[in-house]
Amino acid sequence: MSGSSESRERLDRRCFLGSSSVAVGAFALPTVLPNVATARDEPSGRDRAEQAIVILLQGGCSHLDTWDLKPNAPTEIRGEFQPIATSVPGVSICEHLPMLAQRAHHYNVLRSVHHATPSHEAAIHWVLTGYNYPGANTSTRNRNIKPAMGSIVAKTLGSNTPGLPPYVCVPDKGQLGDRVRYASADFLGMAYDPFESGMPPSGAHEAFRMPLNLSVSKAADLRRFDHRLALLQQLDQLPRAVEATVTMDGMDVFQRQAMEMLSSRATRDAFDLSQEPTALRERYGNTRVGQAAILGRRLAGAGVPFTLVNFSINQEWDTHSNGFKSLKTTRLPEFDRAVSALLDDLQERDRLRSTLVAVITEFGRTPTINKTAGRDHWSNVFSIVLAGGGLQSGQFIGSSNSRGEVPQDRPIHINEVLATIYGQLGVQTDLVHYDDGRPVPVLYAGKAIPELI
Secondary structure (H helix, E strand, C coil): CCCCHHHHHHHHHHHHHHHCCCCCCHHHCHHHCCCCCCCCCCCCCCCCCCEEEEEECCCCCCHHHCCCCCCCCCHHHHCCCCEEECCCCCCEEECCCHHHHHCHHHEEEEEEEECCCCCHHHHHHHHHHCCCCCCCCCCCCCECCCCCHHHHHHHHHCCCCCCCCCEEEECCCCECCCCEECCCCHHHCHHHCCEECCCCCCCCCCCCCCCHHHCCCHHHHHHHHHHHHHHHHHHHCCCCCCCCCHHHHHHHHHHHHHHHHHCCHHHHHHHCHHHCCHHHHHHHCCCHHHHHHHHHHHHHHHCCCEEEEECCCCCCCCCCCCHHHHHHHHHHHHHHHHHHHHHHHHHHCCCCCCEEEEEECCCEECCCCCCCCCCCEECCCEEEEEEECCCCCCCEECEECCCCCCEEECCEEHHHHHHHHHHHHCCCCCCEEEECCEEEECCCCCCCCHHHC
């Protein structure tokens, strides 16, 4: 099933309306929405998440070669990998995810997720913000036009620990080799932009170079610290005629956060991977992916409410050519070890229940294998993983048809996934922020997935 852009849009709209009871007319009825998003909306009668670790498999992870194999499909669809049993009776996943197969009772797989665009840029913007971005590209439309999910969480909830940033990106807020940056705050202001960790080490025995802005030690660095405080004081003396603007409000919060972070040992400790036992770092894997995962756990454990961990620096999951080889030799083994260790580590610390772990990707891959042993972009159906954070576990929700082309049972729009994450963190998705006077809901549509809560 190839399908035109127009037919994909019709499919997306039909599936969304069939799977969500939320009206898409939020913009037409701004007066019925609350004015400002300031307080946590406590999920009633259920556990909630204190923090979230969102892992991005940027490039587009193949659902057909990971969570949703089709062993009975024709050769040109089923691919090279075999299914193996999981700890959930009657459910199988890819043979190259053996550790995660043993832990399937700790997470959920949504096998019928969809949206309307097979473009990297627009799709990444959608999964990070909840809004489509038609025409997104790496040159003229490479910055987000709606606030990223982490920025919404930062503004609504703030930090759980004084001195810690409320939103961190590992390694930074860029995607597609930093050609686009869709993880930013946009009109919310710089105060709600993510703090960037910098590149994690490439192995468990390598030191992590601390973010430069947290390196305050020895005499030279103390002079640098004094200089920064002086700059902040100068900024505070700027004319206050524009104080009502978002930019100035953002600057005030930014100043306070900067001073707290520069003077906070808790902040520096949160990023200090050297405090982790080498044996534990090895459990996560002697890879950059493994070290990014343990850094994400460390930040969440310290009290950062939202951590976005990019397992891909430049489209590593974009498996157009030799896809089976790259998945088998690097992508899947590294991912399997890192995420399994993360789930185990959180469970052993009794923190999985309070920490939501999401594994997202911008879209799946084409059902039909191409001529270069790979699969191309496919947004009509793909898979996403959610674990912990007060959610139910051990469920494989929804299905694709026999060829992995479209949702067959229980279609789930990507906004329902984001609504679930927001809901568990206690962020109301119908709350409104204003962009130059125009109301912008946290999500224009999408309710939390009831089977998970």
